[in-house]
Amino acid sequence: METYKLFNWFKEYGWRHLFALLFVIFAIYPILFVATNSVADFANLTNSKLIPDGFTLKHYKLLSSNPLVPYYSWLFNTYKVAIIAAFFNVFLGTLAAFAFSRLQFRGRRASLLTLVIVQMFPSFLAFVAIYLLFFQISDVAPIMGLGTHFGLILVYLGGSIGFNSWLIKGFMDTISPSLDEAAKVDGATEYQIFSKIIAPLARPILVVIFVITFIGIYSDYILAAIFLKDKNLWTVAVGINTVFVDDFNADWGVIAASSVIAATPIAVLFVFFQKQITGGLTAGSVKG
Amino acid sequence: MSEYTYIYEREYMKTNKLRFIVILLMFSLVAVACGGDTADDAAEAPETTEAPQETLAAPATTAPPPEVIVVWAEEKVATALDPLVGAYEAAAGVDVEVVVYDFGAIRTDVQTAGPAGEGPDVFLGAHDWVGELAANGVVSPLDLGSVASDLYDVGVTAFSYGGEVYGFPYATEAIAMFYNADLVDSVPATWEEAKAACDTAGTELCVGTPSNDAYHNHPFVASAGGYVFASAGGFDASDVGLDNAGAIASAEYLDGLVKNGTVYSADYGGAMSNFQEGRALFWMTGPWARGDASAVNYGVGLIPQFDGNAATPFVGVRGAMVSSFSDKQVLAQSFILDFFATVEVQQAMYESDPRLPATKSLFAVVEAADPIAAVFAASASNGIPMPNIPEMGSVWGPMADALNVIREQAYGTNEETGVTISNATDAMKLAAEQVRNAIAGG
């Protein structure tokens, strides 16, 4: 009887747990591994293991004390670039989305279609041309040329603004037009309708778009790697994938510590906004 | 109805402010998109002067304002120079302003700050910048004169470009051979003896150095007369020597060393851990690895000879250069040749940042104090500087690939490319051909 029950349980539920556990291990092992190794008291990758024998914070301390690895400058650069770019992205995207959603004009549908087509091509595809373009901008206006955060931010703006306008427009379409029609009857101008009615109501989507764009820029490697040459100006993605690769074994503890610091805020953001981000992702924006 | 009107009237000013802000934001964005000069000046200053963190300088005291020599140097060298410049300042009646600068940033910033009149008179940098800096007219030729007799040729060659010398070399870096001192007394003079030493010591592996790396494997192609580019008074990109008789002979010799197990296949980390754990008797790499090597009781010797020729590693050199944007050319030259080149200054810099000496006089000092550093320096003095011309960018890939084929014994025909490499000779010929094609733009 007992065996039969167990067998039945296994047939209904048990095998599911078995496979789920298997993939739990697969999913979580590298994450646990890097987390424990970042505080583990051993020298290198050779003698690393999942559960370390001793604990230490020395790897984290090393990150702030090694002048050849300005890790916290990288972190600061990354936040600076990602926040500024994401902010303007949302700001300019909202303006455009308002026009697409609320104003009638000739070529509206054509412009929308252009947006969709353009966003099919990731902006980094033409990185050769972007590189050469900024090569020339460096001559004319060095403050936004190659090697500057300013130039990098501009490129990030160009890359995702079309897509974001599209997403925001989609949300604005769901806001009932009766609201602004009433306002219009009262003689409200376009700008007033935008700033008093539509923009405040669209706030939830704006937050989500901001987070998605922020994560996307934070995780970018290729454009940052092309743009930033000075070690002190690197972003985290460029920094940790450049300085440690020569001596992977010896630097393992520090690699783990820097990975944890770089990944944690994003992971937290992600878990917090998981539903909304996945919604945005379903449309293929950040990764997938 | 009226509610809305009310709000709008009240908000009218606010709205205008908002519009103003929007316009300002746009303006600032578009202004830079079109390259404004006002925005330029305001924002460029922090960009280019970000790197210097502190200024080490003595205050001016003499009545007529003394000439100021601005020196850009990385932190360790700057720290060493700072206490010494006082003597020169007093004797010469000048102000020497040593600016601590991030090493890598010097290369880019001399080119941007120089034309703006904010650059240095003298800056310290790596020799492989010279091609770019000289081609862009950023650095002035420096006639070394009598100081040259104190320098190893490798350092002078390193700073030569287009027939002129562009810097005073003060430090070098090159690989040599670590040995496990518990198992062997020294690095033998020849590769045959090295193999024999491994057999005697009974280690599993013999000589480790990364397989897929043109830098570490350079001695294997260049010791018997091979070279990347010919170097008489500057590197000549039209003369590629990766497939000359010497290069091919030593590549074939390397092939033999791989076949008989003298040199084993490894990456950098693998060669290191094998040496640290006593599995390999020798490790061929540079002075930066002394810390890692100290996991065992180690010694360092010269890389064994090839057929009676001293091994020629690739050498990196650092030196002092004069910015061509400086309006004090003679003073800057004098500072380098009359002060910077003296053995006292060189020694102080060595003590602050123990790279290998580039001057014979400093070598004599170092030899007594740190015999291992002296071995590396001796190895460097036999070596060939990494070419400083931009065409070197087209060499690393083909050269590393060819050496990797030999090291991994990956001979055969590649169906995709239709290329057959049946021996070391083929590998070197292919590399040389590819380098020539790349340089010709074909």
Next chain:
Amino acid sequence: MTVSKIFRYTFLAIINSLIVYAIPLTLTFESWFLLSLIIVIGILINLVYFSDRFLPMKWILPGMIFMISFVVFPALYNSYVSFTNWSTGHILTKTQAINILEDRVYTPENQKGIEFEIFVLQDSSLDFYYVANLDSNNILFGKAVSDDEIFTTSYANHEPSLFVNNEFVTPDGYYLLSGKEQIANSTTLQDLSLIIDESTRVQLYKISVFGASTGRLSSTSQLYTYDDLNDVMINNADNLSCPVVKDNFVCDGKEIEPGWRVFVGGENYRKLFSNQRIRGPLGVVTKWTFQFAFLSVLLCFVVGLFLSMILNKDGLKFKRIYRAIFILPYAIPAFVSVLVWKGLLNPDYGLINSWFGPLYEIFDIEPIKWLTTKESARSAVLLVNTWLGFPYMFLITTGALQSIPKELIEAAKVDGASGLQSFWRITFPLLMVSISPLLIGSFAYNFNNFTLIFLLTGGGPPIIGSDVAVGWTDILISFTYKLAISGGRGNLFGLASSVTIIIFFIVLVISAISFRYTKRLERIYGNI
């Protein structure tokens, strides 16, 4: 209203003055592309903000400027670059190359490194005089003159009387400057020369505060002179005339660097498709790019669907915990996860090989050299990408499964369908309806998954014998990156651009396919 008008016109005035300021600069640097970009944007801004006819555009233009500047224009520019020889050694315009060459100087061989004592004197009228002690037969004395006086001054005289017993004796009426005093006057002195004959002069070279200063002979002169009538470069040292051959001046059969960029027509494309040592690798890369993208989607989808199916069961315990954990890999930025996987996969001391250690011993095989052979590197890339991507598929399939009405499956069961049958006949087709556009999106994403490939393997291991930097795991975009930026074979911008054009076309086709699902996409977008 007037206030806003003032703002508007001030703003436009500033924009336009900036444009007017920037245009000559772009002309100086011959940045034609940038120039056209500035003009287009300038026209757009003026058109939209001057008139009231394009009201909606006032909202759209700010964002559009960035899209035009950094997405649309680069794409066009990319096409142009693919028809040029733009690469290392040919990155300048011809004018720039000529300027650089004309700045080069040379010193005749016989004057190099000659160094001698030099004494700096000053007479009562504060003019400077040099005494250059070349050797005992050439103790030259004369006035030090600036460049504009060279042809009016007399040559220096040999004055052996200035040395008595090898000691310098200051002549009457002159003052001998110490090293310190020379330095105080160095900015003046550095421009003065003592003229020896019509081609040779002596210049102060090193001021010594510890001993005598040194001078050197100098006749440093311009190495190259451009003759624009005949379009040739003259080498003054060897008196050679160097004509233009395509994109370089060629002296005596030797190209002089730098060259310049020129339009080369379809040469890059010809090279891609005719040279077997490029065509072969390009074929490998293209094939692998499709395989990689397809297998990645397939693996992630299978794993993700499988997991969502086993969790899609009422009454299953720990469901929430499982879900939370399955999402985790997705929450980590890829550039971090790839780094960690690189550590795990390290063939010498990575954990994967230590786990497999017993297996290797049992079967007596060599440990797998992860990432260093073609097969192992490709498997590793797929393994890591499955880890990175299955959570996404898990999430979307979970959502899709829950939206399938339970009654349908119940009904099938009543009709006697087995679990497997109802899955293939009902669940799966319904799933695919909502998921297939997402699969196409995922395919397109992986098609250009640069971060994974470049950071995990760098595209390696190399394909031996190819004329460009390329490896077995390279996908088209990483191949392009290595061609243009980091292949160790120079910067082949022109060639890289032509590969980008190929990618553009492929993406276009993928987009066209996914456009068939536009309606559904719109719905999804709308629902966020």
